[in-house]
Amino acid sequence: MTTTRQHTEPAESPRLEPDTPKSRQWSEFATPRIGTTLGVVAGVFISLAPGLLPRTPGAQAVLTALMVACSLGLAGALRFLLGRWNFDVDARFGRYRRPLLAVAGLVVAFAAWRAGHWQNELRAAMGTPPIGPGYWVRCALTATLLTAVVVGVAKALGWALRKLGLLRGLVMGLITAALGYLVLAPAVVGWRQQVYAAANVAMDPAVTQPVSHTRSGSAESAASWPSLGAQGRKFVSGTPEGPVRVYVGVDSAPDLDSRVALAIRELERSGGLYRSNIVVALPTGSGWIDANAVTGFAERFGGDVAVVGLQYSYAPSWVTFLFGRAHAVRAARALFDAVERRLHAMAEPPRLFVYGQSLGALGGSAIFANDAEQDRRTCAALWAGPPAGDAHRAGATVLANSSDPVVHWSPALLWRAPDLTGVRVDAPVPRWLPVVSFLQTSADLLAALDAPPGHGHRYGTDQGTALGSC
Numbered sequence: 001m002t003t004t005r006q007h008t009e010p011a012e013s014p015r016l017e018p019d020t021p022k023s024r025q026w027s028e029f030a031t032p033r034i035g036t037t038l039g040v041v042a043g044v045f046i047s048l049a050p051g052l053l054p055r056t057p058g059a060q061a062v063l064t065a066l067m068v069a070c071s072l073g074l075a076g077a078l079r080f081l082l083g084r085w086n087f088d089v090d091a092r093f094g095r096y097r098r099p100l101l102a103v104a105g106l107v108v109a110f111a112a113w114r115a116g117h118w119q120n121e122l123r124a125a126m127g128t129p130p131i132g133p134g135y136w137v138r139c140a141l142t143a144t145l146l147t148a149v150v151v152g153v154a155k156a157l158g159w160a161l162r163k164l165g166l167l168r169g170l171v172m173g174l175i176t177a178a179l180g181y182l183v184l185a186p187a188v189v190g191w192r193q194q195v196y197a198a199a200n201v202a203m204d205p206a207v208t209q210p211v212s213h214t215r216s217g218s219a220e221s222a223a224s225w226p227s228l229g230a231q232g233r234k235f236v237s238g239t240p241e242g243p244v245r246v247y248v249g250v251d252s253a254p255d256l257d258s259r260v261a262l263a264i265r266e267l268e269r270s271g272g273l274y275r276s277n278i279v280v281a282l283p284t285g286s287g288w289i290d291a292n293a294v295t296g297f298a299e300r301f302g303g304d305v306a307v308v309g310l311q312y313s314y315a316p317s318w319v320t321f322l323f324g325r326a327h328a329v330r331a332a333r334a335l336f337d338a339v340e341r342r343l344h345a346m347a348e349p350p351r352l353f354v355y356g357q358s359l360g361a362l363g364g365s366a367i368f369a370n371d372a373e374q375d376r377r378t379c380a381a382l383w384a385g386p387p388a389g390d391a392h393r394a395g396a397t398v399l400a401n402s403s404d405p406v407v408h409w410s411p412a413l414l415w416r417a418p419d420l421t422g423v424r425v426d427a428p429v430p431r432w433l434p435v436v437s438f439l440q441t442s443a444d445l446l447a448a449l450d451a452p453p454g455h456g457h458r459y460g461t462d463q464g465t466a467l468g469s470c
Contacts, residue, residue: 031097033090039075041104043068048115050430051440052403053447053456054122057138063443064139065146072151112136118428125427126455200229200250200314207233212240214270216247223266227252229311231287235294242298244272244306249287250314256331260338263310267339272306273346279307279353280339282332282360285320287311290357293384296464306350310335317359318445321387325362332356332363340377351379351470358406358457361386368392380468384459389419397466403427404457405444413438426455
């Protein structure tokens, strides 16, 4: 009997293929997707583009995090659209992930080096200390943390949307948007208005009530000291010498017409009509009149001048610029027209001037239909830091720093360079780039008043001394 031996091959031990899900996960963790890499580089590069003003590490980190988050969102949206057409960028060009990551690191390093050089150029021009390596360490850590938070929130929302489904997610989104518009937005607006109103009535113990009859808010004044508001009290406070200072606050009378009438009575009572010169000073959105300008008026006219101002809002200028610009124009016209009519009734009237800074320059320029009317109705006009340079220039003195983001900013900055005609170059001016310059200038607006004197949105006594003659 023949026995057949059956030969069996030893079973091979299973090997881990190089493209298993586990290896793919590690590969994706080690080398981000192409869209992610490009999104991060684009966001960082845009955030580090040259701006107008020096920036703190925290401000730069916030801007960088926002730009990176937005770029990642756009990359994700583009990836989704390409996926609908069965086009997978990573599947087709996956072998370029690591080289792209290396190039991205070099681009970010170059952008940071160039941004540091630009920051130090600005700081040298403005007389502030240069930045060092610690600046970028704080900036990188903060930006990374903020980006992680924003991306984490976005992913959580995406997960919730997938769980709900497209239709239910859309319904929930519409309900949330409606609640935000009808409930949340009015609540936030009301809260901010209460904050601004509280700041307007808050008494600063360092600001003392005037004793001179030449100041509004004094014992003889029909405009009570509390009603002048925080900025009005600062304007009229101080030594009794110098210009007559007339100011009427939002709370000094119930409506615009009665406030204008009160301002005229205050000019009469304080003796302002008997000075040789009257300056209609148009305040910013919060009612602020720059003390440097008043000092300049005193130097320009030797004290023989009355300055009159009218508050039209107690919100910051940017809020009034966006939502209440018409109030600034209406108040400026009403006050100037009333003062002009009162002077025309006098046999020997004082010389009439007009001055405005920031939103006050915008409202003041809107008083006149054109340059010829401005020259005919005033001895001279001076505009300091007009928004987007928008002011009647012929016959007027315009003070505008090249580093002032208020002068640069407008929606048109998205697609065209700003008109910097007549701007005083006080620091290096970045080259205009579509969209990027708009984003950088918008970020600089937040620090416009934090610049050293003579830079940004801060102007000196030349606001008064540079005022022209009849």
